[in-house]
Amino acid sequence: MLFAKTLEQVRRLAGEQGNCVSEEQVREAFASLELSDKQLELVFDYLVKHKVGIGEPVNPDDFLTDEERDYLQDYLDEIADIPMCSEGEKQACIIAAMAGDVQAQNRLVELHLQDVAEIAKLYAGQGVFLEDLIGEGNVALAVGVTMLGSLEKPEEEQGMLGKMIMDAMEEYIQENADNQKKDQRVVDKVNEVLEKAKELAEDLQRKVTVEELALETQLSQKAILDAVRMSGFQIEYIDIEQ
Numbered sequence: 091m092l093f094a095k096t097l098e099q100v101r102r103l104a105g106e107q108g109n110c111v112s113e114e115q116v117r118e119a120f121a122s123l124e125l126s127d128k129q130l131e132l133v134f135d136y137l138v139k140h141k142v143g144i145g146e147p148v149n150p151d152d153f154l155t156d157e158e159r160d161y162l163q164d165y166l167d168e169i170a171d172i173p174m175c176s177e178g179e180k181q182a183c184i185i186a187a188m189a190g191d192v193q194a195q196n197r198l199v200e201l202h203l204q205d206v207a208e209i210a211k212l213y214a215g216q217g218v219f220l221e222d223l224i225g226e227g228n229v230a231l232a233v234g235v236t237m238l239g240s241l242e243k244p245e246e247e248q249g250m251l252g253k254m255i256m257d258a259m260e261e262y263i264q265e266n267a268d269n270q271k272k273d274q275r276v277v278d279k280v281n282e283v284l285e286k287a288k289e290l291a292e293d294l295q296r297k298v299t300v301e302e303l304a305l306e307t308q309l310s311q312k313a314i315l316d317a318v319r320m321s322g323f324q325i326e327y328i329d330i331e332q
Contacts, residue, residue, distance in 0.1 A: 096120055097133070101142060105256055106249075109150070109212055110143040141212050150211035158220040162207060165224060169203045184244040187235055195235040198247075202231055206255055213259045218266050223259050230258035276320050283309065283317035287327035297329035 100119050104111045116133060125133070134144055141150050154162065175183070180201060186194035206227035214220050234254040238247060286307045290298045300318075304311045318325050 093120075093123060096123065097136070100133075100137065101140065102256075104137070104142040105209075105212070105252075108147050109141060110145070110147040111137070113144055116144070141215075150208075150214065153215050154211065154220070158214060161221050162211070165207055166204070169200075172200045172203065175201070181244055184238065184247045188238045188241060188244065188247075190239060195238070198235045198238075198251075199228075199231055202251060203228070205252070206231055209252070209255050210259065213256075213263060216263050217270070218263055222262065226258045226262045227255040230254045279313070280317045280321045280325070283314055284321070284325050284327070287325055291327035297327055299329055303328060 096119055100111060100116055103115065103119075113134070116137070117130065120130065120133065137144060138148065141148050141153055151159070183194045183197050183201070187198050206224055210220055210223040210227055213223050231251060231254070234251045238250070241247060241250060283303075286309070287298060287303055290303060290306050294302075298306075300311050300314050303309065303314055314328070315330070318328060318330060323330070
């Protein structure tokens, strides 16, 4: 747990530094765990595979698929006509947004849309679509600008919104991974019941009842019926009419 927490802290630090950390920062972060050089090399490999540069930034565009590049270009083309502003004008906008000015908040959303795309590129290749990452980031951005009143200084705006965008994307990736695991468990359970039902049906030369299958396999009748339902009632070897 400590290792995973430290690794996440290093990735966060990298995000704050243009998605890059030094070798010294990594070694310092894991110093208390007393990792061997070989173990540290595995950490470095993990970071690079997750688009974290060691010593110098990696180019996240290199990790995008052709479809993602096409979508990203379309997205950037759509927001290209949004007028930018000077740093002074942006500061004034942030201050107004912190005071609850809805128009200023909406303007800040516009100014950060490209930032969302840049952050999304850092999370690409983790089992979710780039389009969905950008969507989650934009939602977090829209919510974040309404919460700027909690800040003490306008200079904290970039960090707060960036963190909210990153958190939203990470939560979406984790949620997707959890759903995939849940779906795989369903598939495994259906396949288990299917295989055992087929085996018993071949022995008996007929369809089997839920009760017979439960006695033979020590699976509960509920587990068998759940598997049948999850398969869309497509397990042909089980006679659920009896």
